[in-house]
Amino acid sequence: MRLWDTTPWQARCELSGHSGWITSLSFSPDGGTLASSCYDGAIRSWDVQAGQQLGALHSRSDRIYALACSPKGAILADGGMDNSIWIWDVQHGRALQVIRGFSFAVTALAFSPDGAVLVSGCHDGTLRLWDVPTGQCLRVLRVPGPYAGMDITGATGSLRHSGWRCGRWGRWKASRHK
Numbered sequence: 665m666r667l668w669d670t671t672p673w674q675a676r677c678e679l680s681g682h683s684g685w686i687t688s689l690s691f692s693p694d695g696g697t698l699a700s701s702c703y704d705g706a707i708r709s710w711d712v713q714a715g716q717q718l719g720a721l722h723s724r725s726d727r728i729y730a731l732a733c734s735p736k737g738a739i740l741a742d743g744g745m746d747n748s749i750w751i752w753d754v755q756h757g758r759a760l761q762v763i764r765g766f767s768f769a770v771t772a773l774a775f776s777p778d779g780a781v782l783v784s785g786c787h788d789g790t791l792r793l794w795d796v797p798t799g800q801c802l803r804v805l806r807v808p809g810p811y812a813g814m815d816i817t818g819a820t821g822s823l824r825h826s827g828w829r830c831g832r833w834g835r836w837k838a839s840r841h842k
Contacts (some may be wrong), residue, residue, distance in 0.1 A: 742768025
């Protein structure tokens with residue numbers, strides 16, 4: 665994996681440590697730390713300026729497909745092939761909770777702007793909105809086909825640009841209220 669300086673488009677450094685394909689990346693809100701996940705089931709954190717590994721988390725033996733860093737940078741969520749979401753305390757490197765019950769792999773994650781809601785996309789064609797403190801499912805939305813990616817934008821927490829593999833786009837309000 666390489667870090668690039670985007671102004672002259674030159675590689676700054678190479679980050680090594682994973683033993684398989686990199687599957688997801690997520691920057692901390694301040695841009696100083698990068699989290700990466702891999703088919704080896706590990707999540708590694710990197711100091712972007714120094715180009716060095718800060719630590720590693722091992723949440724599962726299966727592949728991790730999605731990472732999301734909370735807006736304040738204190739929580740990291742990962743989702744993967746074992747049909748679960750792990751919620752991590754970044755500072756202490758410990759799992760806060762594991763959300764289970766999916767029928768297929770979790771392939772996309774995004775936090776609302778206030779960090780209170782986590783949205784997951786799954787290969788079963790669902791988007792699920794989760795209350796982060798409790799792990800309770802707030803809402804299930806159905807999409808036509810396996811879900812591939814999402815973005816939550818705006819101060820109100822609108823799930824504005826969401827896309828799935830069938831090539832369609834949708835908009836939903838990502839809030840705690842139904």
